[in-house]
Amino acid sequence: xxxxxxxxxxxxxxxxxxxxxxxxxxxxxxxxxxxxxxxxxxxxxxxxxxxxxxxxxxxxxxxxxxxxxxxxxxxxxxxxxxxxxxxxxxxxxxxxxxxxxxxxxxxxxxxxxxxxxxxxxxxxxxxxxxxxxxxxxxxxxxxxxxxxxxxxxxxxxxxxxxxxxxxxxxxxxxxxxxxxxxxxxxxxxxxxxxxxxxxxxxxxxxxxxxxxxxxxxxxxxxxxxxxxxxxxxxxxxxxxxxxxxxxxxxxxxxxxxxxxxxxxxxxxxxxxxxxxxxxxxxxxxxxxxxxxxxxxxxxxxxxxxxxxxxxxxxxxxxxxxxxxxxxxxxxxxxxxxxxxxxxxxxxxxxxxxxxxxxxxxxxxxxxxxxxxxxxxxxxxxxxxxxxxxxxxxxxxxxxxxxxxxxxxxxxxxxxxxxxxxxxxxxxxxx
Ligand code: IMP
Numbered sequence: 412x413x414x415x416x417x418x419x420x421x422x423x424x425x426x427x428x429x430x431x432x433x434x435x436x437x438x439x440x441x442x443x444x445x446x447x448x449x450x451x452x453x454x455x456x457x458x459x460x461x462x463x464x465x466x467x468x469x470x471x472x473x474x475x476x477x478x479x480x481x482x483x484x485x486x487x488x489x490x491x492x493x494x495x496x497x498x499x500x501x502x503x504x505x506x507x508x509x510x511x512x513x514x515x516x517x518x519x520x521x522x523x524x525x526x527x528x529x530x531x532x533x534x535x536x537x538x539x540x541x542x543x544x545x546x547x548x549x550x551x552x553x554x555x556x557x558x559x560x561x562x563x564x565x566x567x568x569x570x571x572x573x574x575x576x577x578x579x580x581x582x583x584x585x586x587x588x589x590x591x592x593x594x595x596x597x598x599x600x601x602x603x604x605x606x607x608x609x610x611x612x613x614x615x616x617x618x619x620x621x622x623x624x625x626x627x628x629x630x631x632x633x634x635x636x637x638x639x640x641x642x643x644x645x646x647x648x649x650x651x652x653x654x655x656x657x658x659x660x661x662x663x664x665x666x667x668x669x670x671x672x673x674x675x676x677x678x679x680x681x682x683x684x685x686x687x688x689x690x691x692x693x694x695x696x697x698x699x700x701x702x703x704x705x706x707x708x709x710x711x712x713x714x715x716x717x718x719x720x721x722x723x724x725x726x727x728x729x730x731x732x733x734x735x736x737x738x739x740x741x742x743x744x745x746x747x748x749x750x751x752x753x754x755x756x757x758x759x760x761x762x763x764x765x766x767x768x769x770x771x772x773x774x775x776x777x778x779x780x781x782x783x784x785x786x787x788x789x790x791x792x793x794x795x796x797x798x799x800x801x802x803x804x805x806x807x808x809x810x811x812x813x814x815x816x817x818x819x820x821x822x823x824x825x826x827x828x829x830x831x832x833x834x835x836x837x838x839x840x841x
Contacts, residue, residue, distance in 0.1 A: 413632070414660050414673045414675075415673075415677065416673055416676045416736075417431050417676065417679060418636040420738070421639045421680055424688070424719065425680055426681070430742050431468055432468045435505075438469075440478055441469030441475055441477050443483055444636075445665040446483060447486060448541075449487065449541040450506075452464075453713060454471065455832075456471050464491060464714065465490045469480070473503045477508075478622065480513075480618050481514050481618065483514050484515050484549060484655075485510065490510070510615050511619070512618075513562065515549070515559070515561075516581075517544040518548075518576075518600065520595055522544040523593075525540055525548035527547060536651075538700060540653075541688075546653075549655060567711055570598075578597060581594050620666035622666060629807040632672070634673075636657060636659075641758070651689050651690025653692075656787075660736070681708075682749075683704055683722065683723060683724050683745070684723065684724055685719040685721050686719065694758045696722045700721075704748060708748040723785065725758045727758060727769060727771050729819050741819060742825035743815065750790070751793065752792070753792060754787050759784055762784055789807050799836060801836050824839070
């Protein structure tokens with residue numbers, strides 16, 4: 412029995428997709444357990460590039476079953492678009508894809524609400540959501556009265572539910588979005604979503620029962636986190652977070668598989684930090700260093716193409732999220748992006764109101780006032796994209812990795828030096 416989890420420890424976009432792709436061949440089932448079409452990853456397989464958002468990259472391996480659990484919020488046209496893209500390029504999408512009948516569904520009103528509400532966070536600064544309706548759909552899930560799950564599509568009262576909710580939303584939308592908000596047509600939405608439901612039907616299942624049977628019978632599971640732990644709704648930089656448990660704590664609640672089955676947790680970080688959207692970011696480099704990292708790392712959002720904010724590696728944050736997520740080992744990605752820099756800074760502590768702090772603040776206002784305390788390390792200033800063994804990395808690159816590992820308190824298992832599968836260094840291979 413084994414269950415491995417791949418968890419982002421920063422603000423998302425840690426290149427988890429590449430790692431999941433590499434680990435897939437050693438697993439039977441790949442599980443996506445939270446988030447929605449706000450996440451995105453690009454998978455390069457042979458000469459083909461696939462852009463996936465909801466469907467795990469395990470789908471490219473026909474031996475593996477890809478499962479989207481009830482912790483995910485599903486946007487039917489998005490997932491059908493992904494299925495069509497895959498099928499048109501010869502990828503098998505049949506019984507190797509399962510979608511939970513418990514998954515909550517994103518409807519057009521969620522997207523309107525996301526657009527209308529994002530600018531109105533108390534405190535002024537917008538969250539800067541991906542505007543995919545994620546937050547409003549999770550809000551309706553918790554509120555229950557206006558929620559629709561995938562399993563509801565196949566019940567006789569599906570039309571009534573949609574018409575009832577659309578009428579309620581029509582009363583509320585003008586309050587949020589102003590009097591010009593376009594009214595929702597419940598019947599038209601029903602007719603559109605009924606067709607989506609028919610197309611999705613072959614994939615819909617009770618994935619909780621499936622996964623429980625799978626772990627109990629010795630199948631190897633790989634849990635693929637979306638976003639990063641600092642965006643966790645309960646433990647991240649609230650309210651500048653996403654609406655699900657994107658840290659390691661979300662694996663069990665999102666999938667229904669108890670934590671006792673988890674055997675290995677890999678925490679994924681970049682060799683630096685990035686953030687998309689609003690909220691404090693103590694080590695942000697809004698200068699030529701940040702721009703250099705953005706250019707070298709192609710730091711633009713996969714879903715929204717927004718330029719990502721870039722900065723130095725933040726140990727205070729990474730140590731917190733690796734403890735929070737129960738991380739066993741680290742994977743350090745995009746190491747090659749730093750190769751040209753003569754000096755690299757690492758934030759080892761914060762100074763808040765004159766006090767040195769090494770525990771990540773629970774309050775946003777403290778994080779806003781945090782001044783990073785840096786340690787400077789010499790850069791390696793050598794191309795490393797062709798390196799395949801840890802021992803062949805330049806001494807300063809090894810010293811940087813060793814220092815990150817020491818400060819975060821976890822061993823480094825994997826180092827990525829480029830986007831290709833082959834550009835991966837496994838510590839166990841020397
Ligand atoms: P939402 O998830 O669309 O509600 O957006 C909430 C916050 O999470 C915003 O700051 C987004 O930029 C951020 N976010 C959501 N998904 C991702 C992701 O996959 N990578 C990085 N940031 C994300």
